[in-house]
Amino acid sequence: MPLVVRIEKAEPPARTDALETAARAVLVLLTDERAQGEGEWAEAVRDWQDARIRKVVRRARGAEWRKAETLPGVTVDGDGAQVRVFPPVPLDGWPKELAKLQVSGTDLDDPEPVAAVTEPALPVLWLNPDLAMSAGKAMAQAGHAAQLAWWELTEAERAAWQDSGFRLAVRTAARERWAELSGSGLPVVRDAGFTEIAPGSATVVADHPALRSRL
Template identity: 70%
Template sequence: MSSNDTPHTDPRDEKPQFVLPLVVRIERDAPPSRTDALETAARAVLEFLGDERSTGEGAWARAVADWEDARIRKVVRRARGAEWRRAAALPGLTVTGAEAEVRVFPPVPLDGWPKELARLQVSGTDLDDPAAPGPVPDGAVTLWVNPELTMTAGKAMAQAGHGAQLLWWAMDDADRKAWREAGFPLAVRTASPGHWAALTASHLPVVRDAGFTEIAPGPTIVSEGSARFAAHLRLRTDLPAGVRPPDLENTPRER
């Protein structure tokens, strides 16, 4: 509440709300590792944003524009067996990682999911890494996770998608083209507390969750470019005091 007790209202909340659905394949006998699922979800969002159907006069462009005009919501559900096959039959695209498979679909109204997706569970996406993730591959951009947060894999996959989208918006056309042609090399890693403090004080894009599910409102992911892609979006500590990094909800973006 403000000093005059007038509730803060966000004009985006007055618009029709859409969500970008993602479905991760989790078979009982072969679940993917957590980090691979997060990275695959991030690449799935990027493949969707760069797809010709999502831009210009493409078949999904109107839905994408409506989605971007309101809050940028993503929801991850899980599927296996026949559920996965039914989901895979709907319009969308599937991205495969080392183990994970994630399918992303055009945005739908918040309360208007296709029945094949609406019946899928949001819970049950608690995945583990059998071993600690290795170093960030050379040239890959990095999505740094807030070390103070505990999130289910599904929630973290949605946040990784947000972080990838922010970095995509912040790149110029040349960087986008090069990154896409290289297959969107990226890594998702948890920052150390000291590194996280430097990241959030920098000029880098930061995802701030609205706090609708699982966690309190606040920063979740900071997106950092690499020497190969978006070198201007690498960690800097020389910004003037009081300069805020961009966030998912305020970063200008192209249609």
């Protein structure tokens, strides 16, 4: 699944905003009517979900971003971030407008300290504190975590999350909590090891309150 994050030189998005927007973008595409039933994206989405839910994040700015927006997909806005997500396609079949975009260069920062999550009902995607990931890599992992949580929810729980606009937070777990979180029974993303980190590494835990209540 291709995701493109808009990174303009003058106003790059904050890292956490980009991660949260990418996670929401995955859910928005999965629930788009074109990805459902007999929709035009449905077969591609089903085939992809039956295989490996790999996601690749690339960056664009200026004319590159405008070209990406002309391709079939969905743009999701965060506080300042913009992410466009596209229906799944084989890596060797990417449209030329996306294939030429760079994977590198997605190192983003949070200019201000990120607030702690204090709302018990807010789903949180917890990043492994012991793994160093570029923003692009972390965006893909956050998208995986959101999708794993989605798969485990009931229809009513999915509807409630969708009605909220897929509200969620992405935070780095405290080291003293990571072992507890990753062994709690909540969905855990384990990376295939194609880029940046070792195969099998646990990258994100999806802490959705509906799933937590069933533990």
